[in-house]
Amino acid sequence: MTDRIRTDIAHNARVWNYWLRGKDNYPVDRAVGDQVTAFYPSIGEVARADRAFLGRAVTHLAADAGVRQFLDIGTGLPTADNTHEVAQRAAADARIVYVDNDPIVLTHARALLTSAPDGVTEYVDADARDPEKILAAAGTTLDFSRPVAVLMLGILNFVLDTDEARKIVRTLMDAVPSGSYLVLTHPTLEPELGGEGNKAAMAFWNENATPPITARDRAEFTSFLEGLDLLEPGIVSCARWRAEGAAEVAQFGAVGRKP
Numbered sequence: 707m708t709d710r711i712r713t714d715i716a717h718n719a720r721v722w723n724y725w726l727r728g729k730d731n732y733p734v735d736r737a738v739g740d741q742v743t744a745f746y747p748s749i750g751e752v753a754r755a756d757r758a759f760l761g762r763a764v765t766h767l768a769a770d771a772g773v774r775q776f777l778d779i780g781t782g783l784p785t786a787d788n789t790h791e792v793a794q795r796a797a798a799d800a801r802i803v804y805v806d807n808d809p810i811v812l813t814h815a816r817a818l819l820t821s822a823p824d825g826v827t828e829y830v831d832a833d834a835r836d837p838e839k840i841l842a843a844a845g846t847t848l849d850f851s852r853p854v855a856v857l858m859l860g861i862l863n864f865v866l867d868t869d870e871a872r873k874i875v876r877t878l879m880d881a882v883p884s885g886s887y888l889v890l891t892h893p894t895l896e897p898e899l900g901g902e903g904n905k906a907a908m909a910f911w912n913e914n915a916t917p918p919i920t921a922r923d924r925a926e927f928t929s930f931l932e933g934l935d936l937l938e939p940g941i942v943s944c945a946r947w948r949a950e951g952a953a954e955v956a957q958f959g960a961v962g963r964k965p
Contacts, residue, residue, distance in 0.1 A: 716915035718864070719808045723783040725753035730783045730814060738915050746907035748900065752955045755945035756860055756891050759959045761787050762948050763889045766937075767855050767961075768796035773887065775854045777844055777878075779834050780861030781806040783814055789857065794822040801826040803844040807833045834861050835870070837877040853885035860891050860957070864917045868926055875930045879964060886964045888934055891944045893957050895921045899943050901956030927958045934962030 716738035720731040724739045731739075743749050767773040774797055778789045781804040793800035804827070806812060812831055821827035830843040841850075848854055856878050865871040879888055893908075895901040904921060912918045928941060937960075938948075944959025945952040 719782050719811050725750045726785050728785050742907045746903045752957050755955045759944040759947050761792050763961050764792040768793045773855045774800050775848045776802045778857040779805040790827045794825045798822050798824040803828045803847050805830045805832050805840050837874050841881050854882045855887040857889045863893050863919050866920050888962045891957050891959045892927050893921045899954050899956040904956055931962040935965055937961045
């Protein structure tokens with residue numbers, strides 16, 4: 707697996723880790739991360755707001771909505787308050803399946819992300835573009851006859867074709883029963899969230915790092931949640947989802963429930 711790890715080109719999971727003030731990154735990741743920050747100074751705030759959103763959403767689903775199964779697609783490198791830690795803090799018997807296809811993510815995850823004794827934490831090596839493989843592998847740990855929270859935080863922006871991204875979401879949500887949830891975040895260039903400066907940063911990223919990324923507008927983001935009942939406060943900056951007084955960031959966040 708280690709022969710797949712590239713240290714000569716910046717990779718999203720490691721740059722994101724750098725913006726989250728982690729240590730699992732290489733000089734090339736820090737260099738690109740610093741240059742993106744020069745183009746778009748609030749990118750570190752976006753990363754931290756996205757992580758905080760995960761904590762609030764998972765806490766609500768485990769503590770208040772009674773969800774005991776979580777499918778986290780696009781795990782990223784472990785930091786503080788990972789999905790299983792948040793979920794099992796509220797419900798010790800929660801079962802979590804992490805999905806990623808970056809070898810360094812999987813290596814770190816298997817070493818560092820250990821379950822509470824009453825729960826389960828498993829890992830699937832798969833690409834978000836292959837939802838059937840994800841579902842087949844996750845089905846050995848999760849019971850798809852019971853509600854599942856599907857988490858896709860900052861991952862659909864790496865699926866450049868919007869129709870393909872919608873198809874991925876539909877495949878995943880068609881496989882889970884009523885009472886399941888979809889938890890999404892996604893970057894945007896919309897000016898009301900301060901996203902204009904992100905355009906140059908994304909262009910630089912696509913020329914100097916991997917994988918390539920795209921932003922989407924509110925209508926495109928909304929289309930991913932079609933057929934689901936949005937939890938309050940609906941589609942907002944992820945920093946503002948059930949958080950009072952936080953500064954907005956150019957990253958949509960929403961949680962939808964399958965009726």
